[in-house]
Amino acid sequence: MARKVGVYTRISRDDEGESLGVARQQQDCERLADLRSWQVVKAYEDNDVSAFKRNVVRDDFELMLRDLRAGLIDGIVAYDLDRLARQPQDLERLIEIFDERPRLEFATVTNDINLGSPDGRTMARIMVAFANKSSHDASRRIKRKHLELAQQGKDSGGPAPYGWRRDDRTKVDPEAASAIREAQREILAGVRIGTIRTRWQEQGLGNPRAGTKRMAHHHVEHILTNPRLVGYRTYHGEILLSENGEPVTGNWERINTLEEWEAVCAAVAERKQKQPGKSLARKYLLSGIARCGLCKTKIRGQVNNQRKPGSKATRYTYQCSVVNGGCGKVGRTGEAVDRLITQLVLTEQRERAAVTAVPVEQRWSRENELEQVIQDIGQLVDAERSKQITVATLLQLLPTKERLRDELKLERARFYKEQKQAEAKGEAANLTVEEFFALPIERQQEIVLHSLSAVIIHPAGRGRRKFNPSLIEPVWR
Incomplete structure (x- = not known):
């Protein structure tokens, strides 16, 4: 009976994502297995995956080790030993399995190494050690090259970041x-x-x-x-x-x-x-904004399994809940309340926009001060480089300037954040109700909170009643 083996292929980088390198390796490995009358039953492929980086998990390599240990395959064929391992600990894990199952087969296209013999294992350890050193040397050279390119403001290659064209990383998409x-x-x-x-x-x-x-x-x-x-x-x-x-x-x-x-x-x-680690997700427009008209506790939306006749949409209500510390006596259908509040808010914001002049974009008032501090730092560094001042003098003067520069940059960021936030939140004046509800729920809530601090939902009495807008009280800012 033919021995059942697995083929392992790997390549460190595949920028095009076409898997051509691993495909060539698989063809050569299958040809070698045929020559030895072995049956290839499984192909393990780690494309675009490093075997040198310690924090990288090779999924198919791990699966292959499990299959070997479980007896699902009787050996491995790889293109070269360095396709399997570039870290000594990975090789030792493989050797341990060959110790447990002495009749396992092993072959590579480029070398003839027997992991079942002491001499073969010694040679494999030497080869992996050299491959590891080669990766270390290459990594050091690449890091030095990337640092030099970075200092010159140049790209270091690789796939284009999102936002730039794939055929030209310098051009915006x-x-x-x-x-x-x-x-x-x-x-x-x-x-x-x-x-x-x-x-x-x-x-x-x-x-x-x-x-x-x-x-x-x-x-x-x-x-x-x-x-x-x-x-x-x-x-x-x-x-x-x-x-x-x-x-x-x-x-x-x-x-x-x-x-x-x-x-x-x-x-x-x-x-x-x-909100460190806290989810800010919301499902309903007035969750946390609406309050009970009796106990004034915050009301949140909740699903109501009842549906309107002929409607497939699940209804929801704003219900005062005893679980959240409320009285549990006030509730209202959510869709009608949301639509009413949306119409009121959009009308108020359109009226406000009509009488409020659009502010001219302002510049941060301390921009010149920041530029001067940056120039001072550059002049100090140049003075030390030209031996006009000593290193000790530089290190006495520099920290104060650097601290002031960082504080000013933080203040500038805060200034423009508040300015851009006001611009982004103030773009609701021309929205229709349908456009409003097409926005993300967080954006809808921001628009509402721009005009309202709360919405009071008053009790409507017992029994089924027609929606009464007068029982919904907006609290304007």
Whole structure:
């Protein structure tokens, strides 16, 4: 009976995503298995996966080890030993299985190593050690090259970040840039990143990784706050600074102005500080805004399983709940209340916009002061470099200037955040009711809270009654 073997293929980088490298490896491995009269029953493939990086889990490699240990396959065929392992501990895990099952087969296309013999294992350990050193050397050279490119403001290659064209990383992709700007306006208007992530996933935006069912929250957050949006060059996730302490700028087109980007970053950071780890998701417009007319406890929406005749939509109500500390005596159908409050709020905001002049965009008043501090830092560094002052003098003067620079930058970010938030939240004047309800629920709530501090729902009495708008009391700001 032919021995049942598995073929293992791996390649570290596949920028095109076409899996051509692993396909060639599989063909050569299957040819070798035929020559040895082995039956290939399973192909294990880790495409675009490193075997050198310690924090990377190779899913098919782990599956192959489990199948070997369980006796589902009788051996492995790989193109080369370094396709299987570049870390000694991975090789030792494989050798341990061959110790437990001495009759296992092993072969590579490029070498003839027997993991079942002491000499073969020794040779394998030496080869993996050299492969590991080669990866270390290459990693060091690549890191040095990437740092040099970063210091020059150049790209270091790889797939284009979302927002830029795939065929030219220096040119903005208009469609993607528009999606980013729209999402940033939503963030400033109070919309959650989770809501944006869900919409992007449905629309295929954000360059989601192939095969993933759902985009990661941090992936969307990074896209919307990426320093690259304003031209800043990063290295290992941090903004790279020049010798005078200023951010290094890259040679690509910008998507945001500095004011826009700082406002979004500040809004995201502020939200994390206020609600660390807490979900801000809402289902109903007036949840937490509506209050009971009897006990004044906050009312939240809840599903009502009763449906209107001929309607497939599930109804919901605003109900004072004993569980939340209320009296439990007041409730109202949600759709009618939401529509009434929406009409009142949009009317009020249109009237306010008609009599309020649109403010001219203001600049931060301390911009010149910040520029002067940055120039002072650069002059101090230049003075030390030209030996006009000593290093000791530089280190005495520099920290105060740097601290003032950082404080001013923080103040600038806060100023533009508040300005952009006011702009984003004040764009509701021309919305229709239908357009309002098409917005994300967080945006709807922000618009309502721009005009109202609460909505009081008064009791309507017992029995089924016609909806009475006079029992819904908006509390205007």
